[in-house]
Amino acid sequence: MRFADARLEPIREKVEAGERLGRAEGLTLFETDDLLGVGGMADLAKTRREGDRVYFVINRHVTPTNVCVLSCSFCGFARKRGEEGAYEHTIEDLVGMVRDGVREVHVVGGHHPDWPFEYYERMIAAVHAAHPEVQIKGFTAAEVDYWWRRWRIEPKEALGRLKAAGLVSMPGGGAEIFSPRLAKLLKYSGKADADRWCEIHGIAHALGLRTNATMLYGHVETLAERVDHLLRLREQQDASGGFLTFVPLAYQVGATRLVPRQTPPTDSLRTIAVARLLLDNFAHVEAYWVTLGEATASLALHFGADDVNGTLEDERIQHLSGAQTPAGVAREQLFRMIRDAGKVPVERDALYNVVRVWPRDPEVTG
Numbered sequence: 513m514r515f516a517d518a519r520l521e522p523i524r525e526k527v528e529a530g531e532r533l534g535r536a537e538g539l540t541l542f543e544t545d546d547l548l549g550v551g552g553m554a555d556l557a558k559t560r561r562e563g564d565r566v567y568f569v570i571n572r573h574v575t576p577t578n579v580c581v582l583s584c585s586f587c588g589f590a591r592k593r594g595e596e597g598a599y600e601h602t603i604e605d606l607v608g609m610v611r612d613g614v615r616e617v618h619v620v621g622g623h624h625p626d627w628p629f630e631y632y633e634r635m636i637a638a639v640h641a642a643h644p645e646v647q648i649k650g651f652t653a654a655e656v657d658y659w660w661r662r663w664r665i666e667p668k669e670a671l672g673r674l675k676a677a678g679l680v681s682m683p684g685g686g687a688e689i690f691s692p693r694l695a696k697l698l699k700y701s702g703k704a705d706a707d708r709w710c711e712i713h714g715i716a717h718a719l720g721l722r723t724n725a726t727m728l729y730g731h732v733e734t735l736a737e738r739v740d741h742l743l744r745l746r747e748q749q750d751a752s753g754g755f756l757t758f759v760p761l762a763y764q765v766g767a768t769r770l771v772p773r774q775t776p777p778t779d780s781l782r783t784i785a786v787a788r789l790l791l792d793n794f795a796h797v798e799a800y801w802v803t804l805g806e807a808t809a810s811l812a813l814h815f816g817a818d819d820v821n822g823t824l825e826d827e828r829i830q831h832l833s834g835a836q837t838p839a840g841v842a843r844e845q846l847f848r849m850i851r852d853a854g855k856v857p858v859e860r861d862a863l864y865n866v867v868r869v870w871p872r873d874p875e876v877t878g
């Protein structure tokens with residue numbers, strides 16, 4: 513591996529030796545002009561773990577409501593009750609959205625002003641009773657923290673009861689960027705801060721629930737804030753060990769317009785690569801096609817990503833925020849993203865148990 517930027521040479525030596533990178537090295541990886549050098553190292557780190565395998569899941573996003581008490585500046589999804597476009601699904605609606613063949617249901621919504629915690633508990637129990645074969649991944653740490661603020665349900669009790677009702681894992685949303693400066697500036701200081709978000713994931717891990725982690729990037733954050741966010745996640749993973757996947761979320765400009773245009777694909781590729789290099793204790797880094805677009809997601813499989821998420825069927829949060837990608841894709845489109853990158857599609861469940869290894873070559877029947 514040859515670099516246009518000599519500062520990458522000592523980083524390569526550490527990556528090849530499997531040594532942990534520090535904050536200054538993380539900043540160098542974000543600042544260097546040698547994007548291909550960064551990508552090459554991330555590809556090495558990914559390939560060492562997973563070879564040519566790239567994961568996907570047949571899943572369904574279910575978004576019970578977009579009614580939310582908060583007004584985060586980056587969010588185009590939330591509505592106030594009664595506002596045009598606000599919606600509230602019944603439990604029966606949600607159960608009916610899950611069709612046969614789906615392996616994972618992903619449940620995330622707004623911070624509803626009146627729905628009691630028991631409503632969410634009944635929701636999970638009803639989906640589980642109707643579709644016992646489907647794994648339910650649900651509720652961000654921000655939602656769990658909100659139930660404490662609103663209903664005084666301790667996270668340990670809430671997550672224990674949801675697990676008993678059928679929850680198997682948690683998504684990684686609500687983390688945004690761990691920065692008090694940005695929380696104030698972008699009006700999300702009313703939700704779980706870094707310590708609380710990490711504490712709730714630690715509680716979930718102790719209960720045996722696996723979880724994901726995210727970072728919202730490409731708005732008004734600094735590169736140092738991105739590095740600090742990643743290092744905070746790494747620290748939590750060292751402490752509690754239950755994160756499965758890191759999912760970088762590219763900010764969708766939509767109507768919120770914190771910046772004039774979406775961050776370019778080169779920035780997304782770099783962010784995925786730096787995440788793969790810094791998060792040495794995360795098993796997986798995702799190329800979330802919804803926010804990246806299919807072409808960039810496919811390219812990201814050469815920049816450290818080993819997962820493209822899934823079919824989704826009806827993604828709402830990013831699309832109401834302005835995402836131009838389809839709201840769901842067929843399995844064949846996921847195959848195309850993976851095979852266009854020359855990788856091997858591996859169908860997984862919510863917990864990364866392998867369901868089926870598909871052939872790299874579509875002409876070969878597997």
Ligand code: SF4
Nearest residue numbers: 580582583584587590
């Ligand atoms: S990001 Fe979440 S908490 Fe913030 S306004 Fe949107 S739905 Fe509500």
